[in-house]
Amino acid sequence: MTESPPVCQNPSRFTDPLTNEFGSLNDLVPDLASLQDLATRGSWRTIIDNVSRARSQSLLTQPHHHLTYLAYNTLALMKLRRFDEAQQELDSLEDFNSSGYQYETYPHIYPNRTGSMVPFSLRWLYAVLPIKLSNRQVGLDRFYELLDFVREKLARKLAEKLEESVKSWKKREIFVLNCLIGYHLSSKEYNVCFDLMNESIGRGNGLDPILVSKLGFIQMQVGDLEGAKKSFNRVEEMLNEGKFEDGLLSEVEFRNLVSRNKALIYLVGKDYVSAVREYEECIERDYNDIVAINNKALCLMYLRDLSDSIKVLENALERVPTVALNETLVVNLCSMYELAYVNHSDIKRTLSSWIGRVAPDDFDSSCTRI
Known part of the structure; x- marks a missing residue:
């Protein structure tokens, strides 16, 4: 019952935004919207x-059209767990630094x-696909290369004082x-995690609330509760200092991050009532906060209130299915059905x-375990 580390939660949102120098999205790439x-x-x-039709009808007339459609197609294949086909798409590409992929x-x-x-999403897919294909070390190596690439770009934008590009x-x-x-973290390589965190903070990312919260989460994993409290308190200090004004997080997102951090400390102390209160505040601010919804339900279950815990998850699925419908939440709901009802098989069906x-x-x- 912890807040999951954000391992590419919604990769579709990371398709590289094209600049609007050309006008509308569809001027840039046919039917991109x-x-x-x-x-x-x-x-x-x-x-x-759609990608297959656009290719067969020769609708993609410019070089960047092909790259953008290939990124969407690769992402779709990956989401459908057709990893070998996704890899074939990437294998069709030249080196990303090829002159054929330069505007000039x-x-x-x-x-x-x-x-x-x-597109940045294509670089991310190039890194993540080997991990999906059980080539973890290859994927990690590519992620470190991607991190170097991003930092190089960031340094250049900082030198050019391009504020929006820097963000x-x-x-x-x-x-x-x-x-x-x-x-x-999934492999319990905690020392590597700490090294990454400390190196990043040394580069000036110490004021990023997501990163500092992640540090607190990892400290909790290794039993350093006092260290976690200090990290989480630092995040709350950032909120009080108005650090959300930099645009990386909205004020609501920042406040919910602080509340979820507090809830994690309560959970360690088995103070489920206080944890529920923090999660309820999150939900009041943002009814799409699925982490708060899921963890509130689990806290209620630990408080032996199965009826209300089931209602929390069922109401979320009914109210915001596009947000709440994920495997973790459904697994938890089905577990609650199994605990609460004799006829749980019928309910799960x-x-x-x-x-x-x-x-x-x-x-x-298959997460319904029928």
């Missing part, structure tokens, strides 16, 4: 069909535009760091039937 909408809804099979190679198509046209690349740095820390109608294409329905 439609692909983004399909990704948001988890319609991965439809994305694959095509001055007649991209006048006055320079740099790489490779964008800073978010990517934190994202890649969280991916790396998450993978090392009803749930599974509903999931079949509303779930995104990549949802693993």
